[in-house]
Amino acid sequence: MDRRQRKSREAIFSAFISLLGEKKFSSITVGEIIEKADVGRATFYAHFETKDYLLKELCEDLFCHIFDLTWGEVNGHRHIFECNDTDSPYLHLLRHIERNDNGITTLLSGRNNELFWRYFKAGLDKMVKSCLPMFEERRREGLPFEFWENHISSTFTSAIRWWIDGGMREPAENVYRYFSLVV
Amino acid sequence: MDRRQRKSREAIFSAFISLLGEKKFSSITVGEIIEKADVGRATFYAHFETKDYLLKELCEDLFCHIFDLTWGEVNGHRHIFECNDTDSPYLHLLRHIERNDNGITTLLSGRNNELFWRYFKAGLDKMVKSCLPMFEERRREGLPFEFWENHISSTFTSAIRWWIDGGMREPAENVYRYFSLVV
DNA sequence: AAGTTACCGAATATATTGTACGGTAAAATT
DNA sequence: AATTTTACCGTACAATATATTCGGTAACTT
Numbered sequence: 001m002d003r004r005q006r007k008s009r010e011a012i013f014s015a016f017i018s019l020l021g022e023k024k025f026s027s028i029t030v031g032e033i034i035e036k037a038d039v040g041r042a043t044f045y046a047h048f049e050t051k052d053y054l055l056k057e058l059c060e061d062l063f064c065h066i067f068d069l070t071w072g073e074v075n076g077h078r079h080i081f082e083c084n085d086t087d088s089p090y091l092h093l094l095r096h097i098e099r100n101d102n103g104i105t106t107l108l109s110g111r112n113n114e115l116f117w118r119y120f121k122a123g124l125d126k127m128v129k130s131c132l133p134m135f136e137e138r139r140r141e142g143l144p145f146e147f148w149e150n151h152i153s154s155t156f157t158s159a160i161r162w163w164i165d166g167g168m169r170e171p172a173e174n175v176y177r178y179f180s181l182v183v
Numbered sequence: 184m185d186r187r188q189r190k191s192r193e194a195i196f197s198a199f200i201s202l203l204g205e206k207k208f209s210s211i212t213v214g215e216i217i218e219k220a221d222v223g224r225a226t227f228y229a230h231f232e233t234k235d236y237l238l239k240e241l242c243e244d245l246f247c248h249i250f251d252l253t254w255g256e257v258n259g260h261r262h263i264f265e266c267n268d269t270d271s272p273y274l275h276l277l278r279h280i281e282r283n284d285n286g287i288t289t290l291l292s293g294r295n296n297e298l299f300w301r302y303f304k305a306g307l308d309k310m311v312k313s314c315l316p317m318f319e320e321r322r323r324e325g326l327p328f329e330f331w332e333n334h335i336s337s338t339f340t341s342a343i344r345w346w347i348d349g350g351m352r353e354p355a356e357n358v359y360r361y362f363s364l365v366v
Numbered sequence: 367a368a369g370t371t372a373c374c375g376a377a378t379a380t381a382t383t384g385t386a387c388g389g390t391a392a393a394a395t396t
Numbered sequence: 397a398a399t400t401t402t403a404c405c406g407t408a409c410a411a412t413a414t415a416t417t418c419g420g421t422a423a424c425t426t
Contacts, residue, residue, distance in 0.1 A: 002392085002393070002394095002402075002403070003392085003393080004391095004392065004393080004402085004403055004404070005402095005403070005404095008403080008404080026209055026235075029381085029382060029383085030382075030383070030384085031381085031382070031383090039404080039405085040404065040405045040406065040407095041383095041384085041385095041405090041406085041407090042384095042385080042386085042387095042403095042404075042405075042406085043403075043404060043405075045383095045384065045385080046403075046404085050383090050384090051383095114297025114298065114300070114301065115297065117297070118297065140364045140365070142360070142364070143361055143364050143365070144361065146345070146349075147342070147345060147361050147365075148365070150341060150344075150345045151338065151341065151342070151345075151365050154337065154338070154340075154341035154344075155334065155337070155338060155341075157337075158333060158334065158337035158338075158341075159330070159334070161333075161337075162329070162330060162333045162334075166329070177325075178326055178327070178330050181323045181325070181326050182323070182326070182330075182331075182334050182366075183365075185371075185372065185423085185424070185425095186423085186424080187371085187372055187373065187422090187423065187424075188371090188372070188373095191372080191373075212412085212413060212414085213413075213414070213415085214412090214413070214414090222373080222374085223373065223374045223375060223376095224374090224375085224376095224414095224415085224416095225373080225374075225375085225415095225416080225417085225418095226372075226373060226374075228414095228415065228416075229372075229373085233414090233415090234414095
């Protein structure tokens with residue numbers, strides 16, 4: 001990709017993230033974004049069809065990155081289905097958040113946009129699918145598979161949410177322990 | 184409240200709900216609402232400051248109503264802290280949704296607005312707080328109280344979500360059973 | 367019956383979106 | 397090194413949406 005393209009794209013993303021920290025998605029205007037990003041209006045629309053697509057692509061960039069990282073390490077060890085042996089991908093993900101990689105925490109903590117969490121959960125769902133066997137023995141009798149799948153994923157999501165909303169006063173390890181206790 | 188006021192308010196709510204079934208919140212305009220509600224523009228703004236407040240008040244009306252109903256019956260029996268004896272308020276709530284009371288399902292099923300779920304969960308949180316002792320014995324050692332609280336509430340929320348997203352093919356009783364199994 | 371209140375309808379100022387165009391500088395191609 | 401392509405800027409602009417104002421009318425209240 002052209003360096004100019006990259007620069008504009010980055011500038012827009014960066015301005016957008018900054019704005020998301022201040023106000024909610026729906027009340028952010030394209031005008032504000034391009035002003036902060038210091039790019040022309042036409043440039044914005046050359047990159048992103050709409051404001052919604054901007055959010056979508058930002059999430060994809062960000063979350064795919066995060067999830068690929070947690071995944072990658074596990075995959076590198078060829079341990080997708082035996083996550084127990086190595087560091088749990090869940091704990092791994094929590095550590096990423098703890099370190100605020102890519103400013104992800106800033107975004108997730110905003111009381112702003114639920115859309116963000118939707119994309120986050122979408123990425124998480126995929127991860128859970130791969131690491132599901134981790135908790136297979138805890139699945140009760142008569143529980144539909146898809147329900148269980150969804151339950152784990154949303155339990156983890158809401159644990160993170162609870163963590164962040166509470167100001168992340170506890171270390172990632174604790175949150176992981178709580179998560180393990182209830183699931 | 185004046186009958187005229189009530190009529191206008193109802194008309195706006197009704198038009199808004201109908202529109203929410205068709206398209207997502209952000210792409211609904213005030214123009215569409217007042218046209219469908221058949222009220223003047225000034226009237227709309229006399230009732231609601233913005234479109235966001237409209238959603239807010241609608242949710243409050245609706246959810247407070249739903250939660251008060253489920254609650255009311257439990258409270259009527261003076262059984263807030265012994266929900267076990269009577270019909271569980273959770274199951275109760277599921278039945279409300281199953282019957283699509285106040286068109287609540289239509290609203291929750293739209294892939295539209297997460298805001299709706301936020302308000303829903305806010306109402307649920309209060310309910311959980313009252314009925315928490317129901318599951319007290321299942322709380323594991325070393326688990327913070329607030330985490331447990333949040334966990335139950337969001338597990339229930341995501342169970343409903345899973346249910347609705349899947350087309351509500353199972354009866355409310357099943358969903359309640361799954362919920363009981365995992366929590 | 368008189369006063370108050372909510373409404374309508376239309377006009378309007380303001381803000382936002384998304385597109386179009388000519389000119390310019392950076393990058394790729396020859 | 398010269399040429400072509402590409403991305404960009406800035407401005408302008410049409411289309412749409414938001415939110416306010418105001419005079420007149422009908423419905424409620426006292």
